[in-house]
Each structure stands twice: as structure tokens, then as C-alpha cells.
Amino acid sequence: MDGAGPDLSLQEVEAVAAKIGPLETLLLSGGEPTLRNDLPEVVAAFFLSNRLRNVGLPTNGLLPERARLFTRRILELCPGMALDVNVSLDGVGAKHDAIRGVPGAFEKACETVRMVAELRQQCDRLRVNVSTVVFDANWRHLPELLDYVREHLDVNGHYVELLRGAPRDSRLALPPYRALRRINRLVLRNHLLYHGDAEKRRWPHETPYLRELHRWQERxxxxxxxxxxxxxxxxVAVIESDGRVRACELRGVVGDLRQSAYDLHAVLQSPEAAAERQTxxxxxxxxxxxxxxxxxxxxxxxxxxRRRRWLERWLRLRGRLYRIFR
Ligand code: SF4
Incomplete structure (x- = not known):
């Protein structure tokens, strides 16, 4: 994440990693992670110290060659670790460029997908996905985007998520609630087209989790x-690029690794963090x-x-019987 102070140096990242202990998944976040020259070494620091098993690397795809080089380097430095490279697309062609405010951004992002996807031939630990955040400016174009990605880009998955909470950029807003069910149905149908292909599947419980995600979000x-x-x-906790720590990126800062001897556990055991969890x-x-x-x-x-589906069927049947015998 973007921090207020200078970024943690590689030595500082190594100091943080040395004290965290086993870590299953690391999700890098932006700004744009590939702008950091030592990104592969940062990932390797967590891999070597924390037995890291999965890394998610988002990118806006504006630097295709850099994304390919970094992906290859990360895979070399971290043998056995799974890597998901997620290239962001907000729309097709000019719509993506307009939302990003960068002419040619769509073509560059597609080029990044193609260049990184080529590396899968040498390494089956790599997955390349498209990720799309849905908000009020792009939800109407979602069907076109889902079709385009399926037909033109050889990706493992297309992950669509709703704008998270209250965004820091006040120009962004969630799509209207009336559109949400339609969007969710579309996303689920699209997900099943990928999930039907065993080679493209990430984990077996992806589909039930996605259904549950939609239910909780609608709620x-x-x-x-x-x-x-x-x-x-x-x-889960969020470490910003300058070492400040939050419970999640939508809430306030609970501590600073630079002031806590780079010990994440010390920060999370502080009274501030305990109060935050309580809240x-x-x-x-x-x-x-x-x-x-x-x-x-x-x-x-x-x-x-399965139980839930049986329950739904039973409720539908009961409704029908009720209407017949009423
Ligand atoms: S604490 Fe959890 S529920 Fe609350 S804003 Fe953060 S992620 Fe969302």
C-alpha cells in the first residue's frame, strides 16, 4: 500500500519477515508493486523466512516487460511457491483507458497478460488472472469485459470484486444495489466457465465461497x-509500505513496525491493536x-x-404446496 513515510528498505523487510513466523499467503498491494526495483527480493525475504506458500501480485500492466522479468525472477527465487499475477482491467479498450486516465493502458495490460502467461509453459506454479473492480462507472460494461477476456486472453481466472468499503478516492462509488444481483449472477456464471476447467481451478471450494461472498455482500x-x-x-493484517500497520486498509493505524523493532506480533499485541479488535x-x-x-x-x-441447496429446494416446494392447498 501507499504509505505516508519512506518505504521500508529491503533490510527492513527482511527484519520484519524474520520475526513473523510461518505465513501461508502474502497479498501484495498497490499503488503499483512492480515499481519497486527489489520486488522479487522482497517476496523472497518472506519466502525464505516464513515458508510462504502463495503470493498474489496485482499489477496495472502498464509495464509488460518489467512484469514478465519480475514474475520470472520471483519464480526462480521462490521454488515451490505458487504465484498468482493479477492484471487489472476495468473495461474494454477506450473504456479502460478513460477510467485509468492513461491512453493505451488497455493494450499494455493485455500485452502484460500475454507476456506473463507465456511463462506458464515453463512453470506450473504460475497462474495469470484478470482482476476487475466493479464500481458505478464500469458495471454496465461488465458483460462485454467478461466476454472479451474469455475470448481473447488465455487466463486462469477472471476475478471480479466489488469496490471495497468506503474508498479513499471519493469519486468512486459502488454500483446501485438493484444492479448487484444481476452482477453477481453474471460473475458466478462466468466463474463456472473457468472453474469447469480443472487446470484453471485455484482451490476446490472456490464456487461455494463465491456464492457465500455474494450473499454476505448483498446483506x-x-x-x-x-x-x-x-x-x-x-x-489478517495490513502492513503499509512505510511500516505502519492496520487491521485492514479501511481502518486506522494501530502501530508502526519501525517503532516496534520490526516485530508485527508486538504491534498486534499492543493495547491499540487489542482495542481495535474489540471494536x-x-x-x-x-x-x-x-x-x-x-x-x-x-x-x-x-x-x-449441499444442505443449503436441499433447504432451498424444500422451501420452494413448500411454497408451491402452500399455494396449491391454500
Ligand atoms: S475490519 Fe473487516 S469488516 Fe471492518 S472494514 Fe475492515 S475488512 Fe471490513
């Missing part, structure tokens, strides 16, 4: 709360942030999918 946008507590500040749980903090929703499913579990 939040209707004004409801999550049915379980958010794991922010416990199972998150006590207020049943709820938003549409898919990363934290997925983590909540992993922590709390989701209702058994």
Missing part, C-alpha cells in the same frame, strides 16, 4: 451486518472487502452447500 449493501466477526487484526468484533464491523470475507469463511466455515 451488507442492504444495511445488514456480517453474520460472524471479521478476522481483521487477528488472522471490530463489538460493532460487528461489516463491509464488502472480499479478502477479509474469504478469510472469515476460512475461519468460521460456511454452511454446507
Amino acid at each position: 451488507v449493501l442492504r444495511g445488514g451486518r456480517w453474520p460472524a466477526s471479521c478476522p481483521a487484526g487477528r488472522e 471490530i468484533v463489538g460493532t460487528r464491523c461489516s463491509c464488502t472487502h472480499c479478502v477479509f470475507l474469504y478469510e472469515a469463511f476460512a475461519v468460521h466455515g460456511i454452511p454446507n452447500e
